[in-house]
Amino acid sequence: xxxxxxxxxxxxxxxxxxxxxxxxxxxxxxxxxxxxxxxxxxxxxxxxxxxxxxxxxxxxxxxxxxxxxxxxxxxxxxxxxxxxxxxxxxxxxxxxxxxxxxxxxxxxxxxxxxxxxxxxxxxxxxxxxxxxxxxxxxxxxxxxxxxxxxxxxxxxxxxxxxxxxxxxxxxxxxxxxxxxxxxxxxxxxxxxxxxxxxxxxxxxxxxxxxxxxxxxxxxxxxxxxxxxxxxxxxxxxxxxxxxxxxxxxxxxxxxxxxxxxxxxxxxxxxx
Ligand code: KIV
Numbered sequence: 001x002x003x004x005x006x007x008x009x010x011x012x013x014x015x016x017x018x019x020x021x022x023x024x025x026x027x028x029x030x031x032x033x034x035x036x037x038x039x040x041x042x043x044x045x046x047x048x049x050x051x052x053x054x055x056x057x058x059x060x061x062x063x064x065x066x067x068x069x070x071x072x073x074x075x076x077x078x079x080x081x082x083x084x085x086x087x088x089x090x091x092x093x094x095x096x097x098x099x100x101x102x103x104x105x106x107x108x109x110x111x112x113x114x115x116x117x118x119x120x121x122x123x124x125x126x127x128x129x130x131x132x133x134x135x136x137x138x139x140x141x142x143x144x145x146x147x148x149x150x151x152x153x154x155x156x157x158x159x160x161x162x163x164x165x166x167x168x169x170x171x172x173x174x175x176x177x178x179x180x181x182x183x184x185x186x187x188x189x190x191x192x193x194x195x196x197x198x199x200x201x202x203x204x205x206x207x208x209x210x211x212x213x214x215x216x217x218x219x220x221x222x223x224x225x226x227x228x229x230x231x232x233x234x235x236x237x238x239x240x241x242x243x244x245x246x247x248x249x250x251x252x253x254x255x256x257x258x259x260x261x262x263x264x265x266x267x268x269x270x271x
Contacts, residue, residue, distance in 0.1 A: 010045050010086045012118060012140045012184045018045070018217070019206040025185070025218025027088075027208050028226075031057045031074040035223060036081030044085050046208075048120065048142075048220060049075045051090040051150070056224045063149050066092040068106055072114050079115035088142055089116035093150045096121055096130060103130045107139045120187065122148035124174025128181040135182035143178040145171055145199075146212065147190035160211075162191040172199055179203045187220060188212040190237070211237030 008014075018025050027046040030036040031053040039047055053074045054066035075089040089110040096103035103121075110116035118140035121127055131141045146161045155161065162168045171191065178186055185206045188196045193213020200207040200216050209216030221238060224230040228243040258264035 007043060007084045009084055012086065015045065015086060016184055016205060019204070025206050025208055027218060027220035028223045029053070029056075029220070030078045030081070030223060033077045033081035036078040036085075038081075039223060040082045040085045045218070046220075047078060047082060047085040047087055049078050049087070049089045049116070050120075050222065051092050052222050054092075056222060056230060062152055064093050064152070068092060068095050068109065071095075072109060075110055075114035075116050086118065087116050088118045088120055089114060090120045096127075097123075100130050100133050104134060104137060104139070107134050107141075108137075111139060118142055118184065120144055122150050124170070125177050128177045131178065131181040131183060141181075141183050142208075143175075143183040143186040144189065145174050145178070145186060145191075146188050146196075149189075158190070160190050160192070162195045168192075168195050171195065172202060175199045175203050175207075179205055185218075188216055211235065 029050045051063040051066045054060040095106040120142040122144040190211040196212035197215025206217035208218040225238045228240045231245045
């Protein structure tokens with residue numbers, strides 16, 4: 001493994017240019033410095049500190065109770081592991097919906113206190129004004145449409161979105177509104193591939209899909225899902241690139257066995 005770093009720092013304009021150049025955008029999540037460093041070294045374009053951290057790291061059932069304090073802690077930690085990737089922080093539930101002033105204050109905290117370079121906000125038309133104010137004051141925003149987990153109760157769970165014509169038309173319209181409001185990219189979560197392709201072709205900023213097919217301009221996965229560390233269930237859209245959960249469990253079993261049998265530490269591991 002080489003720790004030499006020859007890549008360029010990824011910026012918001014660089015992400016927009018990738019779409020113009022026909023280059024796909026890669027995004028992965030991280031919540032701690034160590035994982036962020038590994039993912040950054042691997043060459044991902046964007047590291048997202050998702051509010052999924054509340055579920056993946058905090059063991060919560062959903063993202064609704066994730067707080068600003070938790071997200072600031074995760075984001076600060078991740079920032080210490082990054083050299084090249086663009087660092088995007090997810091704004092937690094109720095940190096941006098209450099008022100535009102509160103949204104600016106909270107988004108600003110991610111940039112000021114946690115070294116984030118952009119924030120992500122869930123929602124379409126209803127968030128357009130907030131997004132355009134954030135962008136106007138110099139805070140880059142990534143949009144998020146389709147399955148927006150902070151609205152899970154409204155949506156009736158983590159279901160596929162945009163399957164019927166009116167809902168699909170609203171999503172297409174929302175994507176255009178977000179583009180007009182100034183987002184630099186849009187996450188499309190759990191919508192039919194055909195619709196995601198149509199949305200991607202109708203906006204100039206990159207779309208980044210999760211469960212939205214191959215027609216998006218980029219892809220994102222939760223890192224612990226794609227590494228097989230999160231083992232409770234595997235959504236259809238997750239491809240597991242490793243089975244680290246099993247490997248970690250096996251390593252721990254071997255360690256425990258060695259301790260119980262007085263096989264650890266040996267002479268070389270002692271002073
Ligand atoms: O919270 C998160 O990790 C996300 C991604 C799944 C896009 O929003």
